[in-house]
Amino acid sequence: MQHLKSHPAHGVVVPRSFRLLEELEEGQKGGGDGTVSWGLADDDDMMLTHWNGMIIGPAKTVYEGRIYSLKVDCGHRYPEYPPMVRFVNKINLTGVNSSTGAVDLKSVSALSRWKNSYNIKMVLQELRQHMMMKENSRLSQPPEGQVYSN
Amino acid sequence: MAEQGAADLGNNNNNKPEASEGTIIKVTVKTPKDKEEIAIAEDASVTQFKEEISKRFKAKQDQLVLIFAGKILKDGDSLSQHGIKDGLTVHLVIKTAHKAADGGSTSASSSTSNQGGNSTTSSPAANPAPTTVPTGSGHTPTQTPNIMSGFGDLASLAGLGMGSANFMELQQQMQRQLMSNPEMLSQIMENPLVQNMMSNPDLMRQMIMANPQMQQLMERNPEISHMLNNPELMRQTMELARNPAMMQEMMRNQDRALSNLESIPGGYNALRRMYTDIQEPMFSAAREQFGNNPFSALGGNSDSGAQPSRTENREPLPNPWGPPNSSNPSESGGGTTGSTSTSGATNPSVSNPLGVNPGSLGNGMFNSPGMQSLLQQISENPQLMQNMLSAPYMRSMMQSLAQNPELASQVMMNNPLFAGNPQLQEQFRSQLPIFLQQMQNPEALSVMTNPRAMQALMQIQQGLQTLQTEAPGLMPSLMTSGIPGVPTGGAVPAENPASSPSSAATNPAQQQLMQQMLQMFAGGGGSGGGNGTSQTPEVRFQTQLDQLNAMGFINREANLQALIATGGDINAAIERLLGSQPS
Numbered sequence: 157m158q159h160l161k162s163h164p165a166h167g168v169v170v171p172r173s174f175r176l177l178e179e180l181e182e183g184q185k186g187g188g189d190g191t192v193s194w195g196l197a198d199d200d201d202m203m204l205t206h207w208n209g210m211i212i213g214p215a216k217t218v219y220e221g222r223i224y225s226l227k228v229d230c231g232h233r234y235p236e237y238p239p240m241v242r243f244v245n246k247i248n249l250t251g252v253n254s255s256t257g258a259v260d261l262k263s264v265s266a267l268s269r270w271k272n273s274y275n276i277k278m279v280l281q282e283l284r285q286h287m288m289m290k291e292n293s294r295l296s297q298p299p300e301g302q303v304y305s306n
Numbered sequence: 307m308a309e310q311g312a313a314d315l316g317n318n319n320n321n322k323p324e325a326s327e328g329t330i331i332k333v334t335v336k337t338p339k340d341k342e343e344i345a346i347a348e349d350a351s352v353t354q355f356k357e358e359i360s361k362r363f364k365a366k367q368d369q370l371v372l373i374f375a376g377k378i379l380k381d382g383d384s385l386s387q388h389g390i391k392d393g394l395t396v397h398l399v400i401k402t403a404h405k406a407a408d409g410g411s412t413s414a415s416s417s418t419s420n421q422g423g424n425s426t427t428s429s430p431a432a433n434p435a436p437t438t439v440p441t442g443s444g445h446t447p448t449q450t451p452n453i454m455s456g457f458g459d460l461a462s463l464a465g466l467g468m469g470s471a472n473f474m475e476l477q478q479q480m481q482r483q484l485m486s487n488p489e490m491l492s493q494i495m496e497n498p499l500v501q502n503m504m505s506n507p508d509l510m511r512q513m514i515m516a517n518p519q520m521q522q523l524m525e526r527n528p529e530i531s532h533m534l535n536n537p538e539l540m541r542q543t544m545e546l547a548r549n550p551a552m553m554q555e556m557m558r559n560q561d562r563a564l565s566n567l568e569s570i571p572g573g574y575n576a577l578r579r580m581y582t583d584i585q586e587p588m589f590s591a592a593r594e595q596f597g598n599n600p601f602s603a604l605g606g607n608s609d610s611g612a613q614p615s616r617t618e619n620r621e622p623l624p625n626p627w628g629p630p631n632s633s634n635p636s637e638s639g640g641g642t643t644g645s646t647s648t649s650g651a652t653n654p655s656v657s658n659p660l661g662v663n664p665g666s667l668g669n670g671m672f673n674s675p676g677m678q679s680l681l682q683q684i685s686e687n688p689q690l691m692q693n694m695l696s697a698p699y700m701r702s703m704m705q706s707l708a709q710n711p712e713l714a715s716q717v718m719m720n721n722p723l724f725a726g727n728p729q730l731q732e733q734f735r736s737q738l739p740i741f742l743q744q745m746q747n748p749e750a751l752s753v754m755t756n757p758r759a760m761q762a763l764m765q766i767q768q769g770l771q772t773l774q775t776e777a778p779g780l781m782p783s784l785m786t787s788g789i790p791g792v793p794t795g796g797a798v799p800a801e802n803p804a805s806s807p808s809s810a811a812t813n814p815a816q817q818q819l820m821q822q823m824l825q826m827f828a829g830g831g832g833s834g835g836g837n838g839t840s841q842t843p844e845v846r847f848q849t850q851l852d853q854l855n856a857m858g859f860i861n862r863e864a865n866l867q868a869l870i871a872t873g874g875d876i877n878a879a880i881e882r883l884l885g886s887q888p889s
Binding site: 183185186191195208228248 | 375377389397398399401
């Protein structure tokens with residue numbers, strides 16, 4: 157279960173499961189400022205792969221008042237490689253595939269160059285920031301409650 | 307397996323009422339603004355948890371959305387099902403009616419404050435509002451659908467205004483707020499009172515024409531008067547004003563037409579000419595009043611001749627703050643008079659070309675807590691009162707009201723306070739001319755700016771009220787014996803703080819009080835301004851005396867005489883003093 161990686165330029169690499177356990181704990185303790193939340197999707201998920209995320213739409217944007225559910229999958233190469241992220245609730249946001257809800261992390265500037273120090277919390281927070289960008293300020297949103305069909 | 311790494315469960319034996327069975331766990335419930343620890347049974351359901359939360363956070367249960375570890379907790383679930391254990395944190399979002407989640411508001415990203423109101427509309431207005439107005443006000447339109455609470459946020463504005471002790475500034479801020487916040491505008495527009503007023507073309511025309519600046523403009527540009535006299539056009543404009551969506555549409559069309567015009571050879575010059583002839587004077591007239599351009603939101607449309615409808619668009623800019631000034635003399639007596647005043651007509655100040663009376667927007671406006679505090683502050687700050695009273699539009703408003711008792715009575719009539727009592731209305735109507743004259747009397751004005759006088763009036767008011775409740779029989783006799791010199795101008799605002807809480811008071815006692823106040827007023831007015839307060843002229847004119855002293859007029863007696871003769875007007879007093887001295 158412990159995937160020790162050959163370490164890169166700086167110091168010790170924290171193994172995947174340690175990282176994910178830390179993130180799990182932080183998620184349960186309500187890390188962040190209350191505008192994002194994350195947790196393991198399935199308690200029996202031994203590989204800590206499938207996560208739920210939640211983003212609260214920022215005020216003064218077209219996303220205001222909405223609560224967006226996301227699925228975050230941390231593959232076995234996480235955190236060296238970014239997770240797969242997709243929205244469950246329908247959303248009109250640049251970088252989000254309008255038919256599947258899949259998020260292209262490269263279109264979120266803060267996440268386009270993934271570092272292994274990034275984590276799920278950051279992904280959610282940066283997505284939230286992304287919602288506040290001007291380019292997204294006038295996108296009309298689908299009615300609440302709609303979800304992607306996959 | 308992962309969960310075991312998380313907090314270990316200690317068995318609490320605290321006896322809590324919620325402990326039906328099972329152990330109690332302490333769960334932290336966190337909103338972006340707030341954090342509370344809630345004790346709940348380990349095996350409780352989400353519904354039970356929400357009950358506790360709703361008590362603690364003072365929100366309705368169905369407004370609560372709970373999130374744990376990235377999942378929304380549904381009412382039918384249990385806490386243990388989600389793995390919620392002692393010491394863990396659950397996120398809370400409180401949904402307001404407009405779905406403005408607290409969870410998203412101001413925390414985390416301070417950059418939200420820069421979004422302003424522009425994201426939702428295409429209003430061309432510049433948006434200084436977020437910087438000048440606390441973000442609390444920015445949330446105004448989203449909080450409730452109620453216009454009144456929208457204006458309730460005036461409290462924060464009032465705070466700002468007080469900071470500068472300048473009523474005009476307050477008004478400007480209000481305007482800016484309004485302009486940058488189109489939702490507020492549309493709320494105002496939707497108010498049936500406004501719409502009623504707007505549907506009366508005669509009234510509108512009258513109001514517009516009564517404004518001296520408009521008159522000037524009209525002289526210079528006969529086209530404008532032509533436009534005003536065209537009922538069709540007026541109606542069209544008012545339709546526009548009533549329907550902000552339509553207005554935007556119109557403006558867009560005009561912009562397009564304008565740009566077309568530009569492309570015609572010589573067209574640009576024509577445009578420019580039109581701008582300078584028509585637009586500028588209007589703009590600068592407005593600017594004079596406010597120091598900023600209230601028409602900027604309408605985006606430089608010129609051209610009054612070619613398409614008369616265009617200029618109209620410059621006008622319908624309702625001034626929500628205009629009302630305290632433009633609606634009612636008793637109001638001017640104190641933008642303070644909430645319960646009297648409002649509705650129906652407004653004065654056409656340039657600030658308020660269509661004379662939309664924000665007062666009409668809601669008598670509630672004045673009853674809102676924000677207004678209340680504003681009123682209090684005004685009465686405490688005589689400087690403010692003076693500023694307000696000396697504001698040019700105020701003068702013009704009072705004048706036009708004086709000239710047009712019909713208008714004034716209409717305004718009065720629409721006040722709900724009188725709505726239920728035709729008798730009172732009659733009374734008021736008859737008193738009106740006297741009332742108006744009194745308002746013109748600078749003496750009365752200076753009394754109103756005297757904080758002690760105001761306080762005394764309020765005390766009297768309160769005393770009267772108590773008496774009324776305690777000994778109703780006693781009242782009439784007290785009244786008739788005449789409580790000395792209470793100028794109604796002051797009495798009416800004094801009336802306000804007491805009566806406005808009971809806003810739509812059709813309380814007969816209240817009305818009686820009003821009548822008596824009126825009588826006293828009439829009596830006070832009859833005897834001339836000298837009965838203002840129980841204070842000596844010397845005390846009243848203290849500030850003026852000091853000023854005169856500073857200027858070098860050391861003869862206190864003479865100063866006092868002059869001040870008394872001119873009713874506190876320093877400039878006139880100086881002239882008198884100079885005239886009497888050997889040159």
